[in-house]
Amino acid sequence: MTDVTTQADRPELEADEEHSAPFWQRLVAGSSTWIGLILVALILIFSVLEPSSFVDVDNARNIATDAAVLLVLATGMTFVIITAGIDLSVGAVLVFSGVVSARAMNGAGGDNWGVIILGLVVALAAGAGWGLVNGFLVAKAKIPPFIVTLGTLGISLGAALVITGGVDERNVPFKLITTIGTGRAFDQVPWLVIIAFAVAIVFGVILAMTRFGRYTYAIGSNEEAARRAGIAVDLHLMKVYCLAGTLAGLAGFLSLARFSTTTIGGHDTDNLQAIAAVVIGGTSLFGGIGTMLGSVFGVFIPAVLTNGFVIVGVQPFWQQIAVGAVLIGAVYLDQLRRRSQYQR
Amino acid sequence: MPEPLLEARGIVKSFGRVRALRGANFTVFPNEVVALVGDNGAGKSTLVKTLAGVHQPDEGQILFDGEPVEIHSPLDARRLGIETVYQDLALAAELDAGANMFLGREIMRPGLLGHLGFIDKQAMRTRSREAFRSLGVTLQDTSAPVATMSGGQRQGIAVSRAVTWASKVVFMDEPTAALGVVQTRNVLDLIGRVRGQGLSVVLISHNMPEVFEVADRIEVLRLGERVARFRRGEVSMEGVVGAMTGAIRQDEIERPEADPPDQDAGLDAPRR
Numbered sequence: 001m002t003d004v005t006t007q008a009d010r011p012e013l014e015a016d017e018e019h020s021a022p023f024w025q026r027l028v029a030g031s032s033t034w035i036g037l038i039l040v041a042l043i044l045i046f047s048v049l050e051p052s053s054f055v056d057v058d059n060a061r062n063i064a065t066d067a068a069v070l071l072v073l074a075t076g077m078t079f080v081i082i083t084a085g086i087d088l089s090v091g092a093v094l095v096f097s098g099v100v101s102a103r104a105m106n107g108a109g110g111d112n113w114g115v116i117i118l119g120l121v122v123a124l125a126a127g128a129g130w131g132l133v134n135g136f137l138v139a140k141a142k143i144p145p146f147i148v149t150l151g152t153l154g155i156s157l158g159a160a161l162v163i164t165g166g167v168d169e170r171n172v173p174f175k176l177i178t179t180i181g182t183g184r185a186f187d188q189v190p191w192l193v194i195i196a197f198a199v200a201i202v203f204g205v206i207l208a209m210t211r212f213g214r215y216t217y218a219i220g221s222n223e224e225a226a227r228r229a230g231i232a233v234d235l236h237l238m239k240v241y242c243l244a245g246t247l248a249g250l251a252g253f254l255s256l257a258r259f260s261t262t263t264i265g266g267h268d269t270d271n272l273q274a275i276a277a278v279v280i281g282g283t284s285l286f287g288g289i290g291t292m293l294g295s296v297f298g299v300f301i302p303a304v305l306t307n308g309f310v311i312v313g314v315q316p317f318w319q320q321i322a323v324g325a326v327l328i329g330a331v332y333l334d335q336l337r338r339r340s341q342y343q344r
Numbered sequence: 345m346p347e348p349l350l351e352a353r354g355i356v357k358s359f360g361r362v363r364a365l366r367g368a369n370f371t372v373f374p375n376e377v378v379a380l381v382g383d384n385g386a387g388k389s390t391l392v393k394t395l396a397g398v399h400q401p402d403e404g405q406i407l408f409d410g411e412p413v414e415i416h417s418p419l420d421a422r423r424l425g426i427e428t429v430y431q432d433l434a435l436a437a438e439l440d441a442g443a444n445m446f447l448g449r450e451i452m453r454p455g456l457l458g459h460l461g462f463i464d465k466q467a468m469r470t471r472s473r474e475a476f477r478s479l480g481v482t483l484q485d486t487s488a489p490v491a492t493m494s495g496g497q498r499q500g501i502a503v504s505r506a507v508t509w510a511s512k513v514v515f516m517d518e519p520t521a522a523l524g525v526v527q528t529r530n531v532l533d534l535i536g537r538v539r540g541q542g543l544s545v546v547l548i549s550h551n552m553p554e555v556f557e558v559a560d561r562i563e564v565l566r567l568g569e570r571v572a573r574f575r576r577g578e579v580s581m582e583g584v585v586g587a588m589t590g591a592i593r594q595d596e597i598e599r600p601e602a603d604p605p606d607q608d609a610g611l612d613a614p615r616r
Contacts, residue, residue, distance in 0.1 A: 206461075209462050209463065209465075210460070210461040210462050210463060211450050211452070211461050211462075211463050212461055214439075214443065214450060214463055217436070217438060217439060217443075218436045218439060218443075218447055220438070221436035221437055221438040221439055222434065222435065222436045222437060224432075224434065225433075225434035225435060225436050225447070226436065226447070226448075227398075227418070228396075228398060228418045228428075228430065228434045229418065229434070229447040229448030229449075230417070230418050230419040230422060230448040230449075231447070231448050284438075287438075288436065288437070288438030288439070289438050
């Protein structure tokens, strides 16, 4: 750094000492704080309405297990949306990865960890492959991500149907189901939940504290500025889409473990659920803003609503209505907050 | 007569059917403030972006310290010690001032964490704060997103970033366009101080009084070509405006001293 120092001729600036906002102020201003409070409020409301059945270890376990696969998808989606992109293909890539993973495990045969690891590697590789296709078309061919991933949604889901002939693959190694699928650590916490949270935490740390995360925000905030700052924008975008694809592959593997079948027809709205969770969590569709903690809250709000409605005896269909309203409300509040903050 | 530090020769750049630069020449000498002036659409910003590595020239040559160089990317320009304050500032609005200051050259955490890609936000904030203070840029909160700051503060961050990292040349594309009186004063003072550090400044501006105040030399671009060059005190504002608009050619402009008729040979050296 060259240093240009002449402070003496501008004493009037001394009075205006710079400072960072205190912690509580940043806490209040942070969008994930408010979403977290909404989640806490929902839990409190259901707890008061049905204290016996809602406030229960088994129930908490159910909610977390239901949310686990979606949390893995939302983790990758958070990165993509922070770059001002979108990935509509995650649900289809999940299905495709599950199908080829199941095929590979059946092809190898046997019921041991070797086969399970083979299945995991195949699922991750399949997801990464679709992610690279998305990333290449977005970053190099400059096709809008909405169109690219809408296209690969159709192609990957279609490919999964062609491979299976439309019939779910029901033959999954038993060991996979009893361990990762339904097993629990210390007989308490489901492995699915542990894996999903580990993924969210690791990538949350990467997003918040590393150069990879910083570049993700910078590209979403101002792609041209990032380019001019010497950041390899195209390469970074390809990495981000590849990450989202790989995590969709992992989600496909986890889904396979949990349901012991490929559930081809069961993931049509996974993409929209993941996007809704990320956006409810305070991540801006315009890019540059968002946190992993917010996405975790955003995943659990619909999960808690569904579960709570069932327990208090409301038709579960109301969950869709409630989530839709929460989504719109969250984005509206976020815009109000941003408008007041950015008014200059 | 000193050798030129940076020289563009016959730069041609087209965007589709628009020929933004038609064989433009441009010269920067060591340790001078040179103003690049021209009417709207004369090609000033395109020329600056070409020299900053944002655009690739279709034709022409760039010399740095007398050696031909190719500037394929902003990184190449950076390695030569060239930094740019773009007209749009090129700040990431959602990131804080420190993050923008160090965008693309983050300070990593020491040890293993740094190797794993962890960045040292605190160090970047502290060093940015020092840079802003020494340059007279006041920010209430260096951890707030740049989007929450005033136009003057944003300009201050962009200028500080360029000045902090440049070791040879700073391009400033209309650095005072969005500024009030006091902030404009700050930027103009800063330009003088940057030259005092031994750097060269290329100032792009429409504001003639400003140009006449700080520039050692003036180069005039018109329709993608250099049409005139002047040293400080050799020309009136009317003369420069005349050259910008094409109303006057350089050899018609009245000069206070007798110069050789070969303008390009006689006007290269900055006056000390």
